Amino acid sequence: MNILIFGIGGVGGYFGGKLAKAGYNVSMIARGKHLEAIKKNGLEVTSIHGSFKVKPRLITNNLAEVPTPNLVILGVKSWQIPEVSKQLKPVITAETMILPLQNGANNVEKLLENFPKNNVLGGLCHIVSFVESPGKIKHVSFEPRITFGEIDNSNSKRIQNLKVIFDKAGITNFNPENIQLEIWKKFLFIATISGLGGLTRVSIDKIRESDYLFDLLLKTAQEIKLLANAKGVPLAKEHLEKAFKIIQNQPAGTTASTQRDLMAGRPSELENFNGFIVKEAEKLGIETPVNKMIYECLRPMDRLARTS
Numbered sequence: 001m002n003i004l005i006f007g008i009g010g011v012g013g014y015f016g017g018k019l020a021k022a023g024y025n026v027s028m029i030a031r032g033k034h035l036e037a038i039k040k041n042g043l044e045v046t047s048i049h050g051s052f053k054v055k056p057r058l059i060t061n062n063l064a065e066v067p068t069p070n071l072v073i074l075g076v077k078s079w080q081i082p083e084v085s086k087q088l089k090p091v092i093t094a095e096t097m098i099l100p101l102q103n104g105a106n107n108v109e110k111l112l113e114n115f116p117k118n119n120v121l122g123g124l125c126h127i128v129s130f131v132e133s134p135g136k137i138k139h140v141s142f143e144p145r146i147t148f149g150e151i152d153n154s155n156s157k158r159i160q161n162l163k164v165i166f167d168k169a170g171i172t173n174f175n176p177e178n179i180q181l182e183i184w185k186k187f188l189f190i191a192t193i194s195g196l197g198g199l200t201r202v203s204i205d206k207i208r209e210s211d212y213l214f215d216l217l218l219k220t221a222q223e224i225k226l227l228a229n230a231k232g233v234p235l236a237k238e239h240l241e242k243a244f245k246i247i248q249n250q251p252a253g254t255t256a257s258t259q260r261d262l263m264a265g266r267p268s269e270l271e272n273f274n275g276f277i278v279k280e281a282e283k284l285g286i287e288t289p290v291n292k293m294i295y296e297c298l299r300p301m302d303r304l305a306r307t308s
């Protein structure tokens, strides 16, 4: 099994590192100082579940050097998927599985613009991790977990094989009955806290302390549920309640990664979060005024981050 990890950031670095450590034939695509550091010293993963260092079979920025992959795990940001898909095309065969782990609800759709259905899996992950310095990944909280499945939700042989691979690598994993629902459950949680968090620039506890802001948070989530339902995704009241239980239980000081990108003036996943909600809702004739307000307030900042 040739595994290609494209993007060795917090997510690609942690899960790719675990697969390489388990002895799988892992190639990694990275760039810049990070690439040089991994080439020289290997990939170092500092984790609350046990730190380790690995040398992947191949670390490069040149896809032409990579052995034909059976599995590609995408560790880039969601807005990078279209560009990365174009780069990947020459190495993808009819048998290759492409697994996106990004936050966001339309990563599968973006992949399907470039690849046939058979190549694309649905996926997401839970972890809090980041590049600490070139060659070093830090995992600081959450039990890391990959949720994955066929986009038609069938329990195929290749999905069963993938489960064995993740199990052998010591990666907690979950093949749900409905991968679209899982993607939207995560999206409901992450898009809700990221947008308003980015706009208010305060951590979750400060939002919880304000009745006004907490109500806005709830309205953001209700609009996401409305959109999901209009798209045929059975996101239910109980999922919304569960997401808010998690929001209620987040420790003081918690911020989401997209919120941190927005606050730091880095390009963010705004377009894939609130931007996607607003545009998709407009197509379906659904009103999403709270998400629109958040999106339009943050849009100039995100644009600036991309041009500066």
Ligand SMILES: NC(=O)C1=CN([C@@H]2O[C@H](COP(=O)(O)OP(=O)(O)OC[C@H]3O[C@@H](n4cnc5c(N)ncnc54)[C@H](OP(=O)(O)O)[C@@H]3O)[C@@H](O)[C@H]2O)C=CC1
Pocket (backbone or CB within 6 Å): 006, 007, 008, 009, 010, 011, 012, 029, 030, 031, 032, 034, 061, 075, 076, 077, 078, 080, 084, 101, 102, 103, 104, 125, 126, 127, 128, 129, 130, 131, 257, 269
């Ligand atoms: N980090 C986390 O805790 C979690 C993140 N997620 C989601 O996972 C996705 C990835 O996030 P995260 O890992 O944090 O992102 P990072 O920015 O840490 O990692 C992305 C990596 O991809 C690299 N990359 C992008 N394009 C290329 C390219 N063309 N060639 C080589 N390398 C490339 C980036 O390099 P460079 O720095 O040079 O741009 C960077 O190292 C996002 O959708 C995020 O929302 C989900 C759950 C948790």
Ligand SMILES: CC(C)(CO)C(=O)C(=O)O
Pocket (backbone or CB within 6 Å): 103, 125, 126, 127, 128, 142, 190, 255, 256, 257, 258
């Ligand atoms: C909320 C969390 C940490 C869960 O994986 C996440 O996805 C993010 O911050 O982007």
